[in-house]
Amino acid sequence: SAVISQKPSRDICQRGTSLTIQCQVDSQVTMMFWYRQQPGQSLTLIATANQGSEATYESGFVIDKFPISRPNLTFSTLTVSNMSPEDSSIYLCSVAVADNQPQHFGDGTRLSIL
């Protein structure tokens, strides 16, 4: 399985600001996935990031609020823009090293908005 590093691991931010979360993988992967886990809830897919193309967003998530970059096969960023307290969540990235392999997750970014 891949080693997935997320930065920052946690942050406390002011309302109205933006934060960029980084996800670094130790091997080249086709897809990278971004999930949100709201307090006490399950995981919901935000978007799928494929290198060289625009990210594909799930219903309820828009690019203006959650812009994603995927500059190469080992790295992606998720920005949470114009944050409000409702954005307080854990944000996780995941990858599968091959089509026949399961997804593995980073440790997540714990985000609190004041």
Added chain:
Amino acid sequence: AQSVTQLGSHVSVSEGALVLLRCNYSSSVPPYLFWYVQYPNQGLQLLLKYTTGATLVKGINGFEAEFKKSETSFHLTKPSAHMSDAAEYFCAVSVYSGNTPLVFGKGTRLSVIA
């Protein structure tokens, strides 16, 4: 569309007792099924997966799960609970093993009583 239902948001067992966490799925195509565990302040760790073949799958830490197509179930079991098993457990389904999004159940919090 796919969905996952985990029966019981909280399960409590005594140390040494059987652990049974229930998961039922809905899928219009043959599913790929996963169990993940989340320890406090950590990301998700893959416990086990079912893709094709043997319907009884063994995972890490003594856990196993059985795929029952007729019952659309994928329940997680462990013969003897250990204190270190206390965590949140998520069942997930996808249409493929790797590079397709996961749909998660709401999770079951397992408590182990000494």
